[in-house]
Amino acid sequence: MPRGYRAWQTDTIPLNSGMENRLDLGIDDVSNIVQLVREVCDRWDDPEAWRQHLLQGACTLLDAKVGMMLTEHEGGMYRFGRLAVTSIVGVPPAMQRLVQPSFSQLEHRSYQEVSDSLLPGLTRLYDLFLQQGWVTMVRSQMVDDASYHAAPHYLEFRKPLDCDEYVVSIRMVDMPLRPEGITIDRPHGAAPFGPREVAIMQLLHDEIGPLVGVRLATEAHLCREGLSKRLRETLSLLLTGLGEKQIAQELDLSTKTVHDYVGMLYRHFRVTSRGELFAYFIRRQPMLRSTRA
Numbered sequence: 001m002p003r004g005y006r007a008w009q010t011d012t013i014p015l016n017s018g019m020e021n022r023l024d025l026g027i028d029d030v031s032n033i034v035q036l037v038r039e040v041c042d043r044w045d046d047p048e049a050w051r052q053h054l055l056q057g058a059c060t061l062l063d064a065k066v067g068m069m070l071t072e073h074e075g076g077m078y079r080f081g082r083l084a085v086t087s088i089v090g091v092p093p094a095m096q097r098l099v100q101p102s103f104s105q106l107e108h109r110s111y112q113e114v115s116d117s118l119l120p121g122l123t124r125l126y127d128l129f130l131q132q133g134w135v136t137m138v139r140s141q142m143v144d145d146a147s148y149h150a151a152p153h154y155l156e157f158r159k160p161l162d163c164d165e166y167v168v169s170i171r172m173v174d175m176p177l178r179p180e181g182i183t184i185d186r187p188h189g190a191a192p193f194g195p196r197e198v199a200i201m202q203l204l205h206d207e208i209g210p211l212v213g214v215r216l217a218t219e220a221h222l223c224r225e226g227l228s229k230r231l232r233e234t235l236s237l238l239l240t241g242l243g244e245k246q247i248a249q250e251l252d253l254s255t256k257t258v259h260d261y262v263g264m265l266y267r268h269f270r271v272t273s274r275g276e277l278f279a280y281f282i283r284r285q286p287m288l289r290s291t292r293a
Contacts, residue, residue, distance in 0.1 A: 025199055032061055033200065037207050044216050044284055046224040051087035058184050058204060059090060062197045066090035066163050066185040070103060071178055078111050078126070090185075095161055102157040119153040129170055129179075134209075136169040136202040138193045164188045167197060169205040175213030175288065176220050217286035222269050231268070234261040238274070239281055 036057040043050035055067030067089045075081035083103045088096055106114050115122040121142030129135040139148060148154055158164065163185035170181040182205060186193070208216075217223035224232055230251070237247045248258040262274075270289075271277045280287070 025196070025203065029061075029196075029200055030203070033204050033207065036061070036204065037211075040208065041211065041215055041284075044286065045281065047216075047218050047221075048087065048225065050216055052089060054208065055087055055089040055182070055184075058182065058201065061200050061204070062167065062184050062186075062193065063190075064090075064184045064186050065190075066161060066183075068099065068183045068185075070181045070183075072180075073178060075179065080106050080109055080111070080114070082107055086180075091161055098157060098160060102153065118151065120147045120151050125168065125170075134169075134171050134206075136167065136198060136205060138167045138198060139165055140192060142168075158185065159188075161185075162187045165190065165192045167193045167201050169201050171205055171209030173209055173212040175286075176218070180209070180212060213286065215284065215286070220288055220290075221286035222280070222289055223286060227265075227268065231261055231265060234258060235265055238262065238265070239278070 036054070039057065040050045040054045043053055051069050055069060059065065059067045067087075068085060069087040071084050071086055072080065073082040073084065083106060085100050085103055088099055091099065106118065111123050111126045121139075124142050125135060125137065128137070142148075143151075158166075164187060166183050166185040168181060168183045170179055172178070173180050182201070184201065212218065213221070217225075219225050224235070227235065230253075233251060234247060237250055242250065244258045244262060245255055247253075248255045251258070266272060266277065269277055269280060271280065
């Protein structure tokens with residue numbers, strides 16, 4: 001399946017999903033997107049952190065409430081594989097329990113079956129994705145209001161979360177190869193997303209998609225994912241150039257404990273020296289866990 005191409009050419013953003021008009025984004029819109037991408041890249045080695053920052057930034061740019069990122073594993077043509085919600089913002093902790101189960105019920109089912117029984121308009125979204133290798137569109141381009149508001153996916157999931165209108169964007173990422181999606185939702189009573197918001201989301205995802213796994217680490221890469229709070233603190237101080245004694249003083253720990261932590265970090269990142277560890281973070285190129293001895 002082709003990877004999403006970059007749609008940003010000069011100042012004009014072509015809108016997909018059959019929309020013929022073209023919209024010029026203002027310089028402030030483009031500047032805000034570029035700044036957000038830079039901020040996301042600054043958090044490259046922490047998948048939880050860069051995804052959260054991306055979604056929070058997207059919600060700000062689109063004047064929205066809720067953002068989610070999903071990835072699919074082992075999917076097939078016209079059939080879902082395993083779906084994982086990798087990040088959520090704007091959903092109260094008590095309600096987050098609804099999120100993963102709502103997407104898990106789509107797993108290992110055909111797109112047509114899901115479109116017929118749970119999420120109307122899904123086949124239109126998927127067909128466009130197959131045609132061009134990427135898609136960014138608003139809910140109203142997928143399904144009419146009456147069908148959407150009567151669908152189980154809305155009644156059992158989006159309505160309880162106070163999510164109504166949404167923009168959805170899907171891109172293929174390379175390392176590991178898989179589709180990843182972003183949905184940005186507005187609450188009930190808010191204005192629908194317009195062409196400008198679609199163009200912002202499209203450009204943002206066009207810039208982020210090619211970076212995932214190449215510049216931005218996922219759980220499949222050597223990164224901060226899986227490190228305890230103390231190990232994260234030790235790593236941050238180590239990367240500033242502090243020695244083990246200085247880190248021990250900073251964290252109020254024994255030098256032996258810090259030495260043990262440093263050894264654990266070496267094993268986690270599969271390096272044998274501070275120089276190798278520094279080199280990994282200087283390169284800012286995430287490496288798959290399975291490819292490093």
